[in-house]
C-alpha cells in the first residue's frame with residue numbers, strides 16, 4: 023500500500039486486497055442500517071463488539087452458575103487472578119513491563135487515584151499544566167484535586183492554548199511553558215491525543231522536559247491505547263490512565279487501564295489509597311492489620327477484580343495480539359491518509375480538518391470543523407448509515423479504526439459525503 027491515492031472504488035479495493043488485516047473485519051459485529059452494515063467510524067468513542075465476547079462472557083456466567091464462589095479458585099479463568107490475564111497484552115500495547123500495568127475501576131476514577139499518589143504540592147511546587155479544552159472529566163478531576171489541597175484552581179492550573187488563529191498546540195510552546203514554570207510546576211497532565219482536535223502530543227519530549235525541571239509527567243491515553251503503539255517505560259512516563267471502551271473494543275463501562283512506571287510501582291512507600299486487592303497476595307487472606315502493597319502497578323488495585331467488566335477486554339486483546347499493534351498502526355496511517363486525501367477533494371461541504379496533517383501527530387481520527395451546519399451535516403451522515411460523532415463546538419470526529427474499517431468503507435464514506443449539502 024502506498025500513496026499517491028486515487029479517488030476510485032477500484033483503488034480502494036486494491037488496497038483492501040493487499041491489506042494483511044482485511045479479514046479482521048469479520049471478527050466484529052456491525053450495526054445495520056437499511057439492511058446493510060453501517061460505515062462505523064466511531065471507534066474513538068465506542069469500539070465495535072468482537073464476536074468472541076458473548077462466548078467469553080458465557081464462560082464466566084457458567085462458572086458463576088455452576089460453581090458460584092468456587093469460580094474465584096477453580097473456574098475456567100479463576101477470578102482471583104483475572105487482572106493478571108490482561109497484563110501481557112496490555113504491556114505490549116503500551117510499551118511497558120508487565121509489572122507496570124494493571125486494570126481497575128474506570129478512567130476518571132483512576133485519574134483521581136493516581137493524581138492523589140503523584141500530585142504532592144509542596145512549598146512553591148504546586149502547579150499543574152494541562153491542555154485548555156482537555157476532556158471535561160479531566161478538567162473537573164484536576165480542578166477538584168487542586169481544591170482538595172486548599173489551593174485556588176485559577177492560580178494553580180496552567181492551561182495551554184493554541185497560538186492565535188490555530189486550533190492545535192506546538193510542541194515547542196508546550197516545552198517552553200514547562201520551562202517557564204520550572205520552579206513552580208508539580209505535574210504535567212495531558213491527554214495523549216486531544217479528544218476534540220485529534221492531536222497526538224510528543225509524549226517523550228514532554229516527559230523529558232517535565233523531568234528536567236523536577237515535575238511529574240502524566241497522560242490520559244483514552245484516545246491512544248489500541249490506536250498508536252507507545253513506549254511508556256522507555257519514555258519514562260510517571261503514570262498514565264486510559265479506558266478500554268474506545269479503540270480497545272471492550273464495551274461500555276469496561277474496566278480502565280493504568281500504567282505506573284516501575285521506579286514508582288516497586289516502591290512500597292509511594293503513597294496511595296489502598297484496598298485489599300492491592301495487598302500482597304500471600305498476606306491478603308490473613309485478614310490482618312497493616313497494608314503491604316504489591317510491588318507493582320497492582321499495588322494500586324483497591325477492590326475485588328471486576329470480572330464481567332474485564333471479560334470483553336480479555337477477548338478483544340486476543341485479537342490485538344493476533345494483529346499486532348505495529349501492523350495496526352501501519353494500516354491506520356494509510357487509511358486515515360486516504361480519508362484525508364478524499365476529504366480534501368470535497369467541494370460541496372465547507373469545513374476545515376483541524377487535526378494535524380502530519381501522521382506522526384495524529385492517530386486514526388480526523389476532526390472536521392464546520393463553522394456552520396455541523397449538527398445538520400452530522401445528522402445527514404447518520405441518516406445515510408454513517409456512524410460518526412459530533413462534539414461542540416462544530417466538530418464531527420471521523421475515526422476509521424483499522425481493525426474493522428476498510429479502504430472501501432473510506433471511499434463509500436466519501437461518496438456519500440459528495441451527496442450531502
Ligand SMILES: Cc1ncc(COP(=O)(O)O)c(C=O)c1O
Pocket residue numbers: 128129130131157159160213217242244245265
Ligand atoms: C480523554 C478522556 N478522558 C476521560 C474520559 C472519561 O472517561 P470515564 O467516563 O471512563 O471516566 C473520556 C471519555 O470519553 C475521554 O475521552
